Amino acid sequence: MERNPISRAGYDKLREQIRIMEEVDMPAVTERIKSAREEGDLKENTEYHEARESQGMLQARINQTKAKLAASYIVERREGPKDEVEFGATVTVVDEDDFEEIYELVGPGEEDYDGDVMKILTNSPIGTALMGKRVGDQAEVEIPRGTLKMTIKSIE
Secondary structure, three states: OOOEEEOHHHHHHHHHHHHHHHHHHHHHHHHHHHHHHOOOOOOOOHHHHHHHHHHHHHHHHHHHHHHHHHOEEEOOOOOOOOOOOOOOOEEEEEEOOOOEEEEEEEOOOOOEOOOOEEEEEOOOHHHHHHOOOOOOOEEEEEEOOEEEEEEEEEEO
């Protein structure tokens, strides 16, 4: 199993998501199933079937989140100058068209693709290509329309 770095905050966020799904969401779905069962014939009871489907999807989300957590290990972010891209680094890159992007390399549950700084997973294609690189190095990533070539401008 591939292990992924995660910050303490990301770890806590995933644990809280699991807690809410197990202690709040699942009992609510179970109550919906119980209420629908009391209405009688289950063969034609759409509310019952929808609640059972919701229960299955919720359990799948719980299992998926638990698997993310099990495949993660907590890494404390280092303070101070960084000369190499690593977990927690904020990396500014420039592509061949002089288009600048800023990425922060994060763990599961912390990714966020909106905003000025995109928080990407360390094991995403771009994250993997950037890991271990230094300022001035070039990283290449296969994308649907070809190869994206980026030069590392700065690491924070």
